[in-house]
């Protein structure tokens with residue numbers, strides 16, 4: 190007897206009402222990792238240096254109490270939200286996107302389908318369904334393919350910033366990020382880590398009481414080494430402002446792009462993305478229960494109110510609109526350090542990708558490729574220091590150093 194297909198809206202309402210114990214009975218995988226098993230950066234280092242347990246400063250501690258580095262599979266993390274490195278169709282694909290869809294179940298695909306896609310740099314939120322994470326925040330990173338410029342840098346910043354704005358708007362407290370765009374989208378690992386860490390650090394500084402933990406979930410040994418080195422410089426101590434001369438840190442929040450600029454970029458991006466998606470990328474969004482390529486690293490590489498955008502599901506998305514909060518930050522930044530700020534010029538248009546782009550992505554996502562099941566994937570955690578072979582040599586890196594917006598309240602229920 191085939192299983193009756195669940196209605197995603199009913200399932201979402203039901204799931205978001207469950208308490209943790211009840212939810213745990215429904216996780217597709219029972220080898221989930223609860224937050225208490227993921228040490229904060231400070232604990233990680235105290236553990237290594239046998240320091241005294243420090244008093245937490247301020248609301249829930251300082252910077253290094255609010256971040257963690259975890260090495261392994263993001264789909265097992267029991268946090269409020271995991272971030273998905275999606276494509277603009279939001280209809281699934283491969284890599285971490287494929288793993289998340291596989292682990293969440295078919296309702297995730299159905300809810301994503303109701304969101305009518307997502308523009309590069311934007312973020313949208315859905316229920317986590319069968320995942321240990323209550324929510325999934327889908328963001329679309331830039332397709333860089335090693336050519337990284339201001340547009341790609343800003344788009345990647347926007348992914349992190351806009352995802353965190355959704356966390357705040359939904360009163361969530363714990364979130365895990367993969368290394369957005371560093372897989373098939375080809376953003377070089379090292380500059381991507383600079384953007385991820387500096388954007389998250391700035392956001393936490395601006396919203397210290399809105400977050401308990403941001404987990405950088407790396408998958409490859411390459412990224413683990415990069416993040417470990419950079420975090421030891423950037424999150425050295427809660428109280429001491431680290432001299433970040435060592436880091437190519439650009440800690441200005443993302444500046445919205447001009448619509449015109451964005452349009453031309455989208456044009457190029459369309460070509461790139463569809464080229465990408467067509468180059469044998471195993472996008473499997475069209476087939477809901479498709480088996481995914483193993484993501485086992487041993488086997489494979491692998492804020493203040495923007496314009497409200499509503500899709501058919503009544504959901505709202507996080508756009509790259511010039512956000513009063515961001516604007517204010519940039520002005521404050523400019524005032525405080527007198528640095529010249531690239532304010533990104535005109536107001537970016539939030540909104541859906543151009544129809545042609547959606548068509549390309551849908552076509553790409555509709556292609557189905559048989560992939561292995563990821564369920565056997567190992568999920569060693571950074572705190573266990575498990576070694577994972579890194580099958581991927583980081584691509585030749587350009588020497589371009591990567592130098593948006595408050596999320597409208599979503600119509601979803603707030604987290605209980």
Ligand SMILES: NC(=O)c1ccc[n+]([C@H]2O[C@H](COP(=O)([O-])OP(=O)(O)OC[C@H]3O[C@@H](n4cnc5c(N)ncnc54)[C@H](O)[C@@H]3O)[C@@H](O)[C@H]2O)c1
Pocket residue numbers: 261262263264274275276281282283284285286287288330367368369370371372373374375406407408409412470471472482484490491
């Ligand atoms: N990698 C693939 O084979 C593949 C193929 C088609 C589409 N995609 C996906 O890739 C596009 C986005 O590119 P991207 O570079 O942003 O994403 P990505 O290719 O998934 O890579 C992003 C990062 O996530 C890492 N990763 C992979 N699986 C997991 C996991 N289970 N837990 C934690 N981290 C993991 C991966 O190693 C990389 O560091 C989208 O089209 C999406 O559908 C990936």
